[in-house]
Amino acid sequence: MKLSDVAKRVGVSPITISRALRNPEIVSEDLREVILRTVDEMGYIPNLAARALAGRHNGTVGVITPALHRPAFAGLMIGIEDRLRATEFGVQYSNTLHHADREAGQLKSFLMQKPAGVIIAGAESYDDLLPLIENAACPIAHITDLSQEPERLVVGLDHHAAGAEPTRFLLSRGYQRIGFIGGSMDIRSRRRREGYEAAMREAGRFDPDLAIGADAPGTTGLGRELLTRLLARVPDVDAVFAQNDELALGVLIECGVRGIRVPEDFGICGFNDLEFSAFTEPSLTTVHIPRYDIGYRVADMLLRAVRDEPPGEDKVDCGFSIIPRGSTR
Amino acid sequence: MKLSDVAKRVGVSPITISRALRNPEIVSEDLREVILRTVDEMGYIPNLAARALAGRHNGTVGVITPALHRPAFAGLMIGIEDRLRATEFGVQYSNTLHHADREAGQLKSFLMQKPAGVIIAGAESYDDLLPLIENAACPIAHITDLSQEPERLVVGLDHHAAGAEPTRFLLSRGYQRIGFIGGSMDIRSRRRREGYEAAMREAGRFDPDLAIGADAPGTTGLGRELLTRLLARVPDVDAVFAQNDELALGVLIECGVRGIRVPEDFGICGFNDLEFSAFTEPSLTTVHIPRYDIGYRVADMLLRAVRDEPPGEDKVDCGFSIIPRGSTR
Numbered sequence: 001m002k003l004s005d006v007a008k009r010v011g012v013s014p015i016t017i018s019r020a021l022r023n024p025e026i027v028s029e030d031l032r033e034v035i036l037r038t039v040d041e042m043g044y045i046p047n048l049a050a051r052a053l054a055g056r057h058n059g060t061v062g063v064i065t066p067a068l069h070r071p072a073f074a075g076l077m078i079g080i081e082d083r084l085r086a087t088e089f090g091v092q093y094s095n096t097l098h099h100a101d102r103e104a105g106q107l108k109s110f111l112m113q114k115p116a117g118v119i120i121a122g123a124e125s126y127d128d129l130l131p132l133i134e135n136a137a138c139p140i141a142h143i144t145d146l147s148q149e150p151e152r153l154v155v156g157l158d159h160h161a162a163g164a165e166p167t168r169f170l171l172s173r174g175y176q177r178i179g180f181i182g183g184s185m186d187i188r189s190r191r192r193r194e195g196y197e198a199a200m201r202e203a204g205r206f207d208p209d210l211a212i213g214a215d216a217p218g219t220t221g222l223g224r225e226l227l228t229r230l231l232a233r234v235p236d237v238d239a240v241f242a243q244n245d246e247l248a249l250g251v252l253i254e255c256g257v258r259g260i261r262v263p264e265d266f267g268i269c270g271f272n273d274l275e276f277s278a279f280t281e282p283s284l285t286t287v288h289i290p291r292y293d294i295g296y297r298v299a300d301m302l303l304r305a306v307r308d309e310p311p312g313e314d315k316v317d318c319g320f321s322i323i324p325r326g327s328t329r
Numbered sequence: 330m331k332l333s334d335v336a337k338r339v340g341v342s343p344i345t346i347s348r349a350l351r352n353p354e355i356v357s358e359d360l361r362e363v364i365l366r367t368v369d370e371m372g373y374i375p376n377l378a379a380r381a382l383a384g385r386h387n388g389t390v391g392v393i394t395p396a397l398h399r400p401a402f403a404g405l406m407i408g409i410e411d412r413l414r415a416t417e418f419g420v421q422y423s424n425t426l427h428h429a430d431r432e433a434g435q436l437k438s439f440l441m442q443k444p445a446g447v448i449i450a451g452a453e454s455y456d457d458l459l460p461l462i463e464n465a466a467c468p469i470a471h472i473t474d475l476s477q478e479p480e481r482l483v484v485g486l487d488h489h490a491a492g493a494e495p496t497r498f499l500l501s502r503g504y505q506r507i508g509f510i511g512g513s514m515d516i517r518s519r520r521r522r523e524g525y526e527a528a529m530r531e532a533g534r535f536d537p538d539l540a541i542g543a544d545a546p547g548t549t550g551l552g553r554e555l556l557t558r559l560l561a562r563v564p565d566v567d568a569v570f571a572q573n574d575e576l577a578l579g580v581l582i583e584c585g586v587r588g589i590r591v592p593e594d595f596g597i598c599g600f601n602d603l604e605f606s607a608f609t610e611p612s613l614t615t616v617h618i619p620r621y622d623i624g625y626r627v628a629d630m631l632l633r634a635v636r637d638e639p640p641g642e643d644k645v646d647c648g649f650s651i652i653p654r655g656s657t658r
Contacts, residue, residue, distance in 0.1 A: 041460060058442055068422065069403035077398050077424065090438040093397065093422040095406065109419040113387055113442055131370060220605035246605065253610050276549035276575065281582055 010038050036212055057138060060090045061302065062110035064120035066186060068095035072291065073242065076121060076143065079295025087303065089116055098186055102122035107132050112163075117141065119300045120177075121295075124186060126150065139305035141298050145188050146317055153305060155298040155316045157289065159188045162320045163195025166241050166269045167324050168285050171203050175239035175267045180211040181226040181251070181304050182243035185216030189243050192271070209234050218243050223250020231258075234241045239267035245274040248284050252327060254312065268327040282326025294318045339367050385644035386446075386467060389419045390461050390631065392430065394450035395515060397424035401601045401620065405450060405472065405626065406623025408651035416632065418445055425505040427515055438462050446470065446631045453515060455479065468634035470627050474517050475646055482634060484627040484645045486618065488517045491649045492524025493599045495570055495616050498651050500532050504568035504596045504656050509540040510580070511572035512547025517560045520573050521600070525570055538563050552579020560587075568596035568657075574603040577613050581656060595657040612657025 007014040012031070020027045020035050061084060067073050077093075084091055094110070096102040103123055104149070110118050111132065118136070121143040123129060133140050133150060141153040147160070160218055170178050180196045182189060193211065200206040212230050216222055223242060227250070228292035230237055242248035248270030252262060260266045262282055270277060304311050336343040341360070349356045349364050356364070390413060396402050406422075413420055423439070425431040432452055439447050440461065447469045452458060455478040462469050462479060470482040476489070499507050511518060511527045522540065529535040540629060541559050545551055552571060556579070559566055571577040577599030589595045591611055599606060599615035606613040626645055633640050 041462065060438060060442075062421070068397070069406050071400050074398035078426070090435060091423060092391070092438075093411065093424070094420060096409065096420070097407070105421060108423075109389060113389075122581060125332045133540065135371065143338065220608045224608055249605060250608060253608060257610055276578060279553055279579060281586055 003054050006035070006038055006042055009042065012034055015018065019054050038145070038237075047233055056114075057306075058114050059088065060113075060115050061299070062106075062113075062115045062118045063091060063093045063121055063178065064096065064106050064110065064118065064123075065093065066096045066098040066124055067122065068093055069097070071246075071274055072289075073121070074290030075099055076295035079292040079297075080119065080299045082292075083296045083299035083303070091304075096124070098124060100128075103250055104128040104132060111136055111138070114138070117306045119143065119298055119302055121298075122186065122188065139302055139303040141305065143298050147191070148187070151297075152314050153301050153311065154314070155294050155301065155318060158320050159191035160195040162271075162287060162289070163192030163241075164199040165195075165320075166271070166322055167196045167199035168271055169285075169324070170239045170241060170267055170328065171199070171205070173267060175328075176205065177207075177210065177234065177237045177269075178205070178239045178241060179230050179234065179237045179248055180241050180243075181223065181230065182211075182213040183247065184215050184221055185213065185243070192243065195316075207234075210237065216235075218247045220246050220250040220253070220261065221327075223247035224254040225250075227254045229249045238265065239269070241269050241271075245270035245272045245277045245284060245286055248286065248327075249276065249280060252280055252282075252284065262327050263329040267329065269322075273323055277323075280327075285325045285328040286323050286325050288321045290318050290320075335364070335367055335371055338371065339364055349386070358585070368620075375431075385443075385490050385560075386635075387443050389421050389442075389444050390628070391442075391444045392420060392422045392450055393425065393439065393447065393448045393452075394422065394429040395425045395432075395453055395491065396451065398424055398426070400575075400603055402450070404620030405624035408621040408626075409448065409628045411621075412625045412628035412632070418494060418632075418635075425453070427453060427513070433457040434463060438465070440465055443467070445636045448472065448627055448631055450627075451515065451517065456492060463578060468631055470631040470634065472623055472627050474520050475644065476520070477516070481643050482627075482630050482640065484623050484630065486623075486647050487648055488520035489524040489527070491600075491616060491618075492521030492570075493526075494649075495527040495600070495651055496525045496528035497532075498614075498653070499568045499570060499596055499598055499657065500528070500534070502596060504537075504657075505595075506539065506563065506566045507534070507568045508559050508563065508566045508572060509570050510552065510559065510576055511540075511542040511544075512551055512576065513544050514542065521572065522599075536563075539566065547576045549575050549579040549582070552576035553583040554579075556580045556583045567594065568598070570598050570600075572600055574601045574606045574613060576598035576613055576617065577656075578605065578609060581609055581611075581613065591656050592658040596658065599656075600650075601651055606652075609656075613658040614654045615652050617650045617652050619647050619649075 003014045007017045094106045116139045118140045126149040144156045145159045146156050255262050270284050270286040273286045277284040277286050332343045336346045423435045446467050450472040473485045474488045475485050481565035584591050599613045602615045606615050
């Protein structure tokens with residue numbers, strides 16, 4: 001389907017069609033309607049590759065993330081989409097599935113298509129990305145731990161604090177032997193584990209036996225298994241900070257099966273504040289990350305850069321909050 | 330960053346760089362290494378817009394889905410990625426968030442970038458897409474209910490049967506007043522509800538009061554709420570077929586709170602066989618959809634079409650299976 005086919009059907013020259021698509025106001029309203037209807041009916045696709053070659057962007061924002069397939073990404077996605085909805089930009093995502101060696105390739109693939117901008121929503125390793133980021137023809141904005149590279153167009157939070165604070169919270173509720181359980185860890189979850197360890201040391205309660213992990217996705221099934229292993233290793237463990245809410249749900253279920261009373265004899269704190277966490281029995285104490293806001297703000301920051309508007313803040317700390325619920329006393 | 334900058338740094342002509350990137354075997358191994366290292370260090374991006382304009386595809390497969398943000402999509406995604414991993418193609422996703430009016434725009438956006446192919450993983454409405462599909466310059470493969478358009482390059486299942494079968498299963502276990510609960514419904518979930526109604530009619534047990542829904546995402550919180558409403562309306566309801574496992578988890582939790590014995594006095598069947606469903610107490614009976622296989626096969630089908638290989642089957646029924654677990658007697 002070519003422009004000339006559309007022109008033939010409408011009965012005007014191809015240049016008229018082309019101009020009408022670019023600047024609708026230069027043709028009469030009647031002709032505009034005929035052209036748009038014909039374009040739709042014939043399924044004509046303007047060649048955006050030509051536009052990209054001519055030096056303009058291709059009208060999309062690319063988003064690269066290691067965890068497009070995990071529930072915790074959903075909130076970020078909705079925030080990004082909501083901010084870009086009323087603009088002229090579409091959104092396309094790619095997923096590295098936590099493989100650091102795929103990040104540079106996917107960023108290159110986006111950049112080769114001349115996007116309006118790119119959002120890197122968590123990277124495993126910035127080392128291979130920095131030359132690409134520095135030389136990119138479009139703005140690149142980041143969602144990441146605030147201690148990480150790069151320094152500009154960043155929205156995120158301090159993941160070390162997001163591990164230390166819930167540990168201190170559990171200590172403040174009188175739990176003493178607090179375990180840590182995690183599945184396969186990216187750089188942000190490793191920072192949270194370091195935060196947990198720092199808080200335990202600070203309280204004089206650090207014990208390496210209390211932290212247990214597995215190189216597998218952090219699922220409900222893994223949560224049940226890890227609590228079982230932790231209880232065998234440290235029978236007097238009296239609380240758990242779980243790396244995510246799926247693991248925490250598994251811990252809660254396993255406590256139920258074993259007759260361990262939550263929150264009286266055992267405290268549970270999850271991470272992410274997923275939708276189900278408010279509705280379990282007891283409901284799960286967890287750490288809320290303002291994912292929607294993070295997505296919305298990073299998209300807004302990117303938009304300003306694309307439009308050459310002043311960026312406002314260049315590095316935004318969106319913070320986190322502990323949501324105390326029924327699984328802690 | 331241009332090709333000539335790389336050439337200058339290496340000390341050869343731009344055409345040598347260009348040829349070495351396209352056909353590495355025509356330059357010496359030493360020179361190849363120098364070129365590749367320099368390209369990496371300088372963050373050079375070959376201009377794929379030029380390639381797309383020259384009539385070749387841009388090296389990516391686009392995937393459009395209404396539910397990129399839902400956990401049930403994860404399995405499809407991993408299947409698609411696994412099939413395409415060892416190929417030269419990258420994968421990019423876009424999300425319509427169940428808005429039918431965004432589908433044509435997103436498909437156009439992909440097609441304008443000249444992808445190698447597109448996968449439409451569930452569409453709300455094919456009516457607006459058919460002209461685009463018929464005129465597309467690249468192959469388009471589909472994941473959908475098998476009763477829907479289009480007819481070619483389709484992998485999916487019969488969602489009507491996937492609603493009728495679990496209802497018959499609950500009847501076969503002696504439950505009699507079987508309710509249906511659902512959140513906001515796309516075309517496939519509406520087909521499953523029709524399947525539920527057909528099976529209930531067939532058994533002479535149809536009662537419109539037994540089916541209850543809400544125009545909201547099918548979450549655990551909604552599951553608890555809908556069971557509460559259903560019990561108020563039909564106090565002798567003795568089982569529920571829930572449109573997804575998140576809703577089923579909510580029903581299970583609400584039964585626990587009310588002291589309703591599962592599975593003795595009340596049966597629960599979910600849908601999707603999400604990861605947590607095997608690990609609740611009791612574990613959830615559910616309908617397993619081979620999502621990974623569906624993703625893998627649709628990507629394989631698309632690849633064959635991109636490479637002009639024989640398609641094999643043109644329409645594949647991947648089926649479904651009921652997984653009986655502890656929430657049904």
